Amino acid sequence: MSRFTHVDLCAGRGGWQHATAADDRWQTIGLDIRPMAGVDVQGDVSQLPLDCAPTLLTMSPPCTEFARWMLPWLDEPTPDLSLVEACLAAVRALEPDWWVMENSRGLHQYWEPARTHIGPYYLWGEWPAMDVDASAIDGKMATSGERPAERAEIPAVLSKALKGAVERMEVGE
Numbered sequence: 253m254s255r256f257t258h259v260d261l262c263a264g265r266g267g268w269q270h271a272t273a274a275d276d277r278w279q280t281i282g283l284d285i286r287p288m289a290g291v292d293v294q295g296d297v298s299q300l301p302l303d304c305a306p307t308l309l310t311m312s313p314p315c316t317e318f319a320r321w322m323l324p325w326l327d328e329p330t331p332d333l334s335l336v337e338a339c340l341a342a343v344r345a346l347e348p349d350w351w352v353m354e355n356s357r358g359l360h361q362y363w364e365p366a367r368t369h370i371g372p373y374y375l376w377g378e379w380p381a382m383d384v385d386a387s388a389i390d391g392k393m394a395t396s397g398e399r400p401a402e403r404a405e406i407p408a409v410l411s412k413a414l415k416g417a418v419e420r421m422e423v424g425e
Contacts, residue, residue, distance in 0.1 A: 256307040256422065258415075259283070259346065261297045261339055266290015267406025268310035268352075271415035278415075298338035300345060308379075308418050309348035311339040312406065313355060331362055343377075350418050352377040354406060370410060382417035384410055 256279070258272040263282035269290050272278040281304075282290040283297065295301045297313075313335035336359065343351050353376045360366055366374040371389035388409040 256418070257281070257304060258308045258310065259302060259304065259306040259348070260290065261309070261311040261342055262313045262335065263290040264288055264312060265405045267404075267408075268312065268354075268411050268414070270406070270408040270411035272308070272411070275415070296338075297335060297342060300338075300342055302346070304346065306346055306348045307350065307422060308414070309343060309346055309351040310406075310414075311342070311351070311353040312404065313339050313353070331358075333362060336363065349422065350377075350379045352379050352414060373406065373410060379414060380417040380421040382413040384413040 255277045256272070258269065258278055258280045260266065260268045260280065260282045261284075263269065263284045266273070266282050266289050269280050269282055273280045281292050281302065283293045283295055283300075283302065284291040285294065285296055287294055293301060297311075336353070336355070339353055354373050355366075355376070356372075357366065357369065357374045359374065359376075364376070366376050368375050370384050370386055373389065389407050
């Protein structure tokens, strides 16, 4: 029987789910607009088709537009924040115990500074302290596949660290 619930919005390839999907104590639900390996529910995060109170809510809205701020020669319009805003609305609607939103560091130019970053992964939200071996992440995006979804996939080491931190807090260790 599941003890914890993990909802992964803008799930993409399911990177945040690496650790929770492999553990019978977790019920894991991935939601994305496109059908991919980490997607259980195909839907629009702005029209959230879920009604639950997850232990953990993770979100990785597309970051391509926010990454462009680092390329000053591009004369790009201000990025569309609607998916970030939909993710934040989901935090308010679902009231998770813990939540993490991952995006590129460029998002802080348009919203607020990240709480932290681990390698190239910038994180916003409220989650318990986690111990991550950053050396296992450094250079990951540069060596990943050519497609944005492959480059942006959350590495297993980060997923495992977050899962462990949440479990320690929920069980009271």
